[in-house]
Amino acid sequence: MPSFLPSELLTKDRHKILLGAVGPRPIALVSTIDEYGTPNLSPYSFFNIFSSNPPTLIFSPARRVRDNTTKDTLHNAMREKEVVVNVVNYDLVQQVNLSSAEYDSHVDEFIKSGLTKVPSEVIAPPRVLESPVSLECLVKDVVSLGEEGGAGNLVICEIQKIHCADDVISDEGGLDQHALDLVGRLGKNWWVRASGDALFTVASPQIGIGVDQIPLSIRNSTILTGNDLGLLGGATMLPNDEAIEQKKNDFDIRRLMLNYAEGIERREALHEVAKKLLENGLVQEAWKVLLIDKSAR
Incomplete structure (x- = not known):
């Protein structure tokens, strides 16, 4: 540089x-x-x-x-x-x-x-x-x-x-x-x-958890960008275990978990899904998907 x-x-x-x-x-x-x-x-x-x-x-x-x-x-x-x-x-x-x-x-x-x-x-x-x-x-x-x-x-x-x-x-x-x-x-x-x-709009931030509180397996993602991490860090609370378990019942998530064994490939696939949710402003839904990966909890 x-x-x-x-x-x-x-x-x-x-x-x-x-x-x-x-x-x-x-x-x-x-x-x-x-x-x-x-x-x-x-x-x-x-x-x-x-x-x-x-x-x-x-x-x-x-x-x-x-x-x-x-x-x-x-x-x-x-x-x-x-x-x-x-x-x-x-x-x-x-x-x-x-x-x-x-x-x-x-x-x-x-x-x-x-x-x-x-x-x-x-x-x-x-x-x-x-x-x-x-x-x-x-x-x-x-x-x-x-x-x-x-x-x-x-x-x-x-x-x-x-x-x-x-x-x-x-x-x-x-x-x-x-x-x-x-x-x-x-x-x-x-x-x-x-x-x-x-032109695009950016909502004024709340006092969120901060990027420093994002689990390392998410923070070090090769899929998620700095913008994605900023959105995740802006969340004021994380979904509870019940909400995460319910998310596993979504058709696309069930299929993803059948196609990928637990590990890096599944984690990256979950990160891809979360990234699309973030692009649509669905931060809590993205968190639910990301926390399905046990290494993130």
Whole structure:
């Protein structure tokens, strides 16, 4: 397994590894204005929400690795203390990508990208009409992480107003993740689309028995994955002996026990059955099957 000391890597190589490893990263399409009121628009994937009370986001316009120059967004944010962070969905990908080109400071990327300016309500920089969610922000602080190429500049922003498109509001309140159709950045030129089969839900855990309490013959299974063990460890109690004995009467289990003598082959066959039950969310049923194997008790 290759390992690296960051100090021994060239900045460009360290940059590639870190950006490839940490992702998907959400994208902030940041609109600002300069001292003359000229809008600037540029995307940043060093970005996230860090607090809901106070509502705070941070994005980072890093110094360019190539020549250690800084970006117009950073200059504008430091001087004007106002930004709009526009969320990026799949329909905006190519226009957002175009806005990331290094146009001269006096060029309005709204015009170059074809995105539509909409006046903000609390601050001066405009927001992007096509964005499903726009966040008007005041810049509370800018923290420089260094003076060399690749160094970040944390722009800490407090959200003043949230604008959401009608079609992304869910019936239960909040936002509909399918309707949002968000995208994120990976390493190199790779992006990812958060929709369709890429989306799944994970229930909030209860205080379960934990993986450490799973019998070794199950924990060391060659069939069950870490995800399977996580589900088993989330159980708050194990089935009793009576429930396990009743499970042996299931037709498929009876046939399995006739086909395999007690030992490794039977254990693996039971693990295969349990795995399918776990895939369907039937954790207690999976436990009953697993505990039929005497080595697990």
